[in-house]
Amino acid sequence: MTAVLEIEQVARTYGSGxxxxxxxxxxxxxxxxxxxxxxxxxxxxxxxxxxxxAGGLDRPTSGTIRVTETDLxxxxxxxxxxxxxxxxxYVFQELNLIAALTAAENVALPRELDGVRARTAxxxxxxxxxxxxxxxxxxxxxxQLSGGEQQRVAIARxxxxxRPLLLADEPTGxxxxxxxxxxxxxxRARCDAGVAAVLVTHEPxxxxxxxxxxxxxxGRVVDQTAHPTTVAGRWS
Amino acid sequence: xxxxxxxxxxxxxxxxxxxLHRRHSLLLMVMIALPVAGLVAGTxxxxxxxxxxxxxxxxxxxxxxxxxxxxxAVTLVAAxxxxxxxxxxxxxxxxxxxxxxxxxxxxxxxLGTVVILQAAALGLVGVLTxxxxxxxxxxxxxxxxxxxxxxxxxxxxxxxxVPGRLLLAAGxxxxxxVVAALVPxxxxxxxxxxxxxxxxxxxxxxxxxxxxxxxVLVLVGLGLGVLQVWLMGSRWxxWIAVASVAAVLVGFTAxxRALVDLVGRSARRLPATGRLAVRDLARHPTRSAAxxxxxxxxxxxxxxxxxxxxxxxASMRDYAPRQLRTDQVLxxxxxxxxxxxxxxPGARQAPFTTATEAGGTEVTVHGPAIxxxxxxxxxxxxxxxxxxxxxxxxxxxxAAFADGAVVAFGTNLVPDGQVTLAITDIPRxxxxxxxxxxEVTTGSYTGQELPSFAISRxxxxxxxxxxxxxxxxxxxxxxRPLSDAQRDQLRALQNQSPAMLISWAEPDPDLQSFAQGMRxxxxxLVAVTGIIALGSVTAACALALSEARHDLTTLGQLxxxxxxxxxxxxxxxxLLATLGGLLAVAIGLGPFAVQAIASWQVRPRLAIPIGPSAxxxxxxxxxxxxxxxxxxxxxxxxxxxxxxxxxxxRRGG
Numbered sequence: 001m002t003a004v005l006e007i008e009q010v011a012r013t014y015g016s017g018x019x020x021x022x023x024x025x026x027x028x029x030x031x032x033x034x035x036x037x038x039x040x041x042x043x044x045x046x047x048x049x050x051x052x053x054a055g056g057l058d059r060p061t062s063g064t065i066r067v068t069e070t071d072l073x074x075x076x077x078x079x080x081x082x083x084x085x086x087x088x089x090y091v092f093q094e095l096n097l098i099a100a101l102t103a104a105e106n107v108a109l110p111r112e113l114d115g116v117r118a119r120t121a122x123x124x125x126x127x128x129x130x131x132x133x134x135x136x137x138x139x140x141x142x143x144q145l146s147g148g149e150q151q152r153v154a155i156a157r158x159x160x161x162x163r164p165l166l167l168a169d170e171p172t173g174x175x176x177x178x179x180x181x182x183x184x185x186x187x188r189a190r191c192d193a194g195v196a197a198v199l200v201t202h203e204p205x206x207x208x209x210x211x212x213x214x215x216x217x218x219g220r221v222v223d224q225t226a227h228p229t230t231v232a233g234r235w236s
Numbered sequence: 237x238x239x240x241x242x243x244x245x246x247x248x249x250x251x252x253x254x255x256l257h258r259r260h261s262l263l264l265m266v267m268i269a270l271p272v273a274g275l276v277a278g279t280x281x282x283x284x285x286x287x288x289x290x291x292x293x294x295x296x297x298x299x300x301x302x303x304x305x306x307x308x309a310v311t312l313v314a315a316x317x318x319x320x321x322x323x324x325x326x327x328x329x330x331x332x333x334x335x336x337x338x339x340x341x342x343x344x345x346x347l348g349t350v351v352i353l354q355a356a357a358l359g360l361v362g363v364l365t366x367x368x369x370x371x372x373x374x375x376x377x378x379x380x381x382x383x384x385x386x387x388x389x390x391x392x393x394x395x396x397x398v399p400g401r402l403l404l405a406a407g408x409x410x411x412x413x414v415v416a417a418l419v420p421x422x423x424x425x426x427x428x429x430x431x432x433x434x435x436x437x438x439x440x441x442x443x444x445x446x447x448x449x450x451x452v453l454v455l456v457g458l459g460l461g462v463l464q465v466w467l468m469g470s471r472w473x474x475w476i477a478v479a480s481v482a483a484v485l486v487g488f489t490a491x492x493r494a495l496v497d498l499v500g501r502s503a504r505r506l507p508a509t510g511r512l513a514v515r516d517l518a519r520h521p522t523r524s525a526a527x528x529x530x531x532x533x534x535x536x537x538x539x540x541x542x543x544x545x546x547x548x549x550a551s552m553r554d555y556a557p558r559q560l561r562t563d564q565v566l567x568x569x570x571x572x573x574x575x576x577x578x579x580x581p582g583a584r585q586a587p588f589t590t591a592t593e594a595g596g597t598e599v600t601v602h603g604p605a606i607x608x609x610x611x612x613x614x615x616x617x618x619x620x621x622x623x624x625x626x627x628x629x630x631x632x633x634x635a636a637f638a639d640g641a642v643v644a645f646g647t648n649l650v651p652d653g654q655v656t657l658a659i660t661d662i663p664r665x666x667x668x669x670x671x672x673x674x675e676v677t678t679g680s681y682t683g684q685e686l687p688s689f690a691i692s693r694x695x696x697x698x699x700x701x702x703x704x705x706x707x708x709x710x711x712x713x714x715x716r717p718l719s720d721a722q723r724d725q726l727r728a729l730q731n732q733s734p735a736m737l738i739s740w741a742e743p744d745p746d747l748q749s750f751a752q753g754m755r756x757x758x759x760x761l762v763a764v765t766g767i768i769a770l771g772s773v774t775a776a777c778a779l780a781l782s783e784a785r786h787d788l789t790t791l792g793q794l795x796x797x798x799x800x801x802x803x804x805x806x807x808x809x810x811l812l813a814t815l816g817g818l819l820a821v822a823i824g825l826g827p828f829a830v831q832a833i834a835s836w837q838v839r840p841r842l843a844i845p846i847g848p849s850a851x852x853x854x855x856x857x858x859x860x861x862x863x864x865x866x867x868x869x870x871x872x873x874x875x876x877x878x879x880x881x882x883x884x885x886r887r888g889g
Contacts, residue, residue: 057793057883077798085795096790100515105508110794112508157794 003066004164004196005031005054010063012049012219023049024060025219031198033164036191038210039200046219047200048093051167054198055088056080068164085114089158091168095150097142103153104129104138111161128156132186148179155183159190166190166197172206184209253330253354259782260326261358263775264413267319268362269369270771271311272409274764276370277377278304279401284378284393285385292385296753303541303757307764310537312412314530314768318775319416321523323355325779327420334424344425351421352414359413363406370405371397447494453487454826461830480827481540488819488826489532493525495815509800512787513807516780524812527776531816532823534768535861538761539824542857545754547828550852553678559685560741561629562717565726566685566709572729572736573710579725582715586627587708588620590687591659597702601642601689602656603673605649613646616687617657619696620708627711628690630676640695642673645688650675655689661702669699685739686711762857766865769816770872773809777873780808788881801877809873813866821862825853 012024023046031037039047052058053065056072065072067087075083084090089110097106108125112118129135132152142150151171158166168187172180180203188209191197199210207213214224282304287293327334334347375395382389460480467473500518503511517524560566565580567573573585591599600615618624625637633643642657644650655673660666673689681688691701714722718740730738781788781801788801832851 052884055793081792081795081797083795084793088795090793092790092793096786096793098512098787098790100512100519100787105511109508109791113791113794113796113800118505118507 002033003030004033004068005029005198006064006066007050007054008064010050010053010060010065012046012053012058013061022219024053026063027216027219027221029214029221029224031165031196033196034191034194035212036188036197036199036210038207038213039198039216040202040204040207040213041216044218045216047216048169049219050216051090051169051198051200055090055165055167056083057090082114085110086161087163087165089161089163089166091151091154091158091166091171093169093173095142095154097150097153097157099142102139102141103134103145103156106142106153107157107160110157114161124160125156128160129153131159132156132183148175151175151179151183155186164195166195168197168199170200170202172201172203177205180206253326253333253350257326257329259778260322260329263778264319264322264326264355264358264416265362265365267315267322267416267775268359268409268413269366271308271315271412272363272366272405273370273373274311275308275405275408276367276402277373278308278370279405280371280374280395280397281377281381283398283401284374284396285381285387287387292387296757299757303537303761306537307761310533310765311768312408313533314772316412316416317526317530318523318772319355319359319413320419321526321776321779323351323417324420324423324522325783326354327351327424331427334427335429338427338429344427347427348421348425351424352417355413355417356410359410359416362413363409366409367402367406371395446490450487450490450494453483453490455487457481457483457485457487458826458830461827462834464831466834477827481823484826485533485536485540485823488536488823489529492528492532492815492819493521495819496521496524496528499811499815509803510807512791513804514811516784516787516804517808517811520780520783523776523779524808527772527812528816528819530772531769531813531865532819534765534772535817535820535865536823538758538765539820539857539861541761542758542854543824543828543852545758546852546854549751550850558681558741560681560739562741562743563714564627564686564741565712565714565718566739567712568707568709568737570710572733572738573712575729575736576712576726576738579729580712580714580718580722583712584623584627585710585712586620586623587710588618588624588690589708591617591619591696591701598660599701600658601644601687602658602668603650603652603654605651606644606655606688613649614681614686614688616689617642617701618687618690618711619693619701620690621693624711625690625692627713628676628681628686629678629713630690633674633676636672636674637690637692640672640692640698642671643690644673644675645678645681645690646675647677648675649673649688657699657701659701671695671699758857762860766860766868769813769865770869773812773816773869774872774876776812777805777809777876781805781876785881789883792881792883801879801881802874803877805877806870806874810866810870813869814862817862817866821858825851825858828852 007027007029010024010027011022014021014023025046027046027050029037029050039050041047049058053060054067056065056067056075059073067083070083070087072080072083097103098109101109104122104125107128108118108121111121111124116124126135126138129138129152132155134149134152134156137145137149142153145153151173155168155171158168166187171187172183175183184199184206187197187199191211199206201207212224215222282301285293286297334350337350338347378393378395379389382393387393457480460476460483464473464476464480467476496518500514503514503518506514565576565583567576573587577583577585591597599617601617602615606613606615618628622634622637625631625634625643628643628645630637630643630645633641637643642655644655649655650673653672653674654670656668656670658666658668671691718726723740723742726738726740730736784804788804791800792798829851
């Protein structure tokens with residue numbers, strides 16, 4: 001198996017002096033290709049911060065992060081941007097669709113930003129929308145879509161372009177149970193196809209789709225060996 | 237009574253909200269402070285420079301005053317438009333707070349009052365900042381301007397401050413702030429409480445009525461442009477011309493929102509950055525249409541003046557009677573011709589005779605237009621070879637000249653394509669013959685030195701015209717208009733041999749000084765309106781940036797290059813300034829283009845040489861307005877996007 005994401009002794013603190021807050025404190029985690037890892041923990045445990053530093057959105061205060069063997073600490077702003085375009089698909093808690101672009105244009109955006117021709121990017125975007133069952137609404141603007149439909153578009157945007165790492169921060173927050181299950185099934189299928197994924201969730205039901213569950217508390221990993229079958233009821 | 241007693245708390249709420257949204261508040265203050273400063277500086281400078289004895293003031297005062305007040309009006313309109321956009325966006329951000337007020341029992345009028353009070357308070361701060369800034373600007377500029385207009389006031393030139401003018405500027409500034417807040421206040425007053433609490437503003441209706449009004453006004457303006465050609469010479473014509481320009485100006489400005497919408501629809505095929513920039517503009521017409529309208533209104537002023545000056549210069553070229561062109565020299569002997577040709581490198585000489593001899597033999601040219609009284613066309617006929625045609629500036633009529641036509645130098649001299657030659661050839665009886673004629677559009681040659689008509693020597697022989705034996709004259713055409721040094725050389729030649737009789741055209745100093753003054757005024761206009769345009773576009777981009785922070789964060793998260801924000805801002809600014817610039821070009825040239833087209837329809841029916849010439853386009857000005865200023869706007873706006881939006885919230889979860 002190949003390690004897609006390697007996090008070693010990563011710490012992240014905000015502020016200084018008596019206002020200093022430690023969001024991550026010596027976290028280590030490795031995610032292999034084809035593996036779906038669920039990250040669980042109470043609010044303020046550092047789950048979102050972990051995804052931010054793993055995806056190159058934020059820099060750790062200390063420690064090392066490698067994505068497909070590239071040390072993020074050695075990359076500048078432009079290098080991190082290129083990494084996000086080419087190797088990391090991100091599903092945000094707040095969807096973050098751009099209102100001025102149609103569903104297909106939102107999905108094609110990472111590819112177009114990477115210099116892919118608009119026509120090719122659109123073809124890839126339509127294929128990704130097809131995967132999440134949204135191809136028919138490709139030309140629709142986000143404010144004309146329901147919350148669930150917007151979430152599917154956001155997931156399609158993370159899937160487009162064959163990126164090896166998928167980071168999903170509460171991707172089912174806006175969905176009903178049935179739609180949430182469908183989305184998790186989709187993530188699982190991508191991992192079965194070789195993609196490495198990290199899923200932040202509060203829902204033990206959705207963690208059941210993961211190969212492994214990592215528990216975070218106060219910025220520290222308290223357990224990363226748990227198998228989904230053993231956690232039922234632990235955080236519910 | 238309740239409304240009066242509630243003013244206190246409403247004012248407090250307005251003040252606190254203004255502090256909460258500092259960026260919009262600052263923008264609104266600047267939008268009011270700038271025109272107030274301009275008004276104060278301008279009126280103070282005009283009052284201080286007003287010296288009855290100054291030649292410059294005597295020559296230019298009326299135009300400068302008209303231009304100044306036009307500019308002031310345009311600046312205030314631009315300020316109202318952009319301030320209105322800032323108030324609208326600030327009110328949108330305050331929706332939740334307004335909703336809470338409404339839920340607590342505030343009526344629609346009270347919600348509107350909060351918005352207006354806020355704008356008035358910020359406007360007052362803008363006025364209080366603008367007045368001293370304007371006085372400081374006037375103090376700094378006065379000595380330089382005094383030197384430029386030739387007033388011996390020195391470095392310590394006294395600044396004449398008229399309190400009435402300061403009050404006027406303050407009043408106009410405050411009025412602009414309140415007017416800017418009217419539409420947002422009405423919208424806030426009509427907002428449903430639930431929508432306000434959810435911070436959701438229902439979309440505004442498409443401004444179809446505005447589009448219709450704009451289209452009708454443009455059509456009416458162009459129609460009036462045609463009408464004034466038909467009424468040429470009537471006392472109503474100048475008023476109809478002014479009404480035509482005004483209707484086109486207001487009409488195109490009203491169409492700016494529809495234009496922004498149209499551009500937004502065409503964004504599908506653009507690359508990602510362009511598409512985002514264009515769609516964002518189209519989705520926020522409040523600020524983008526306001527910026528386009530402000531740019532249009534500003535740049536239309538120099539475009540109109542520039543187009544008018546270009547038409548006037550073209551008319552001068554086409555109609556103004558002249559004896560010789562500035563690149564021609566006329567001499568009466570072969571020796572003089574040789575000496576002059578030698579002193580003008582590249583010059584070519586052409587000998588010609590006139591069909592006039594002492595003793596009464598004469599050929600004169602006639603026709604309905606040529607014989608119009610008071611027009612002063614020289615009815616003489618030059619007889620020569622092809623080179624005389626070239627020397628007279630009629631090379632484009634070479635084929636007709638060789639085929640036996642008379643070439644007429646003027647405008648509308650031969651509307652029916654023929655002239656009548658009246659031949660007095662003593663002792664033979666006088667006779668008249670009609671020959672075909674073509675026209676070379678140029679100012680008519682007047683006086684006796686150079687005829688307005690030319691015919692080839694072969695044709696003259698074929699027609700049996702007299703006068704072929706008179707001593708030839710020589711028309712010399714230089715490769716370019718004569719320079720001062722070359723005219724000095726000719727003067728020296730003339731002084732050396734007074735018998736040589738050399739004639740040339742001296743430049744008209746009044747005309748030169750007028751042209752130079754006009755150029756300076758046009759340049760100042762372009763500079764000031766360019767600043768208005770840049771200010772409006774930058775303000776619109778600053779508002780766009782404040783509204784697009786969330787989208788910019790998303791773009792960064794998806795891997796957009798750090799320079800993306802800069803490119804988006806530059807793209808939006810370029811598009812806004814280009815749309816405004818193109819509308820300004822259309823406003824400047826539209827009425828004159830219609831007038832020119834109409835005049836070509838009317839021209840054949842006119843028996844007298846009158847009416848506008850072909851459309852003269854001031855290309856340099858068009859390039860500055862439609863290319864230069866948009867490029868500057870893009871460069872200025874790209875500075876706004878120098879710091880990319882944060883990629884994550886400040887605290888992790």
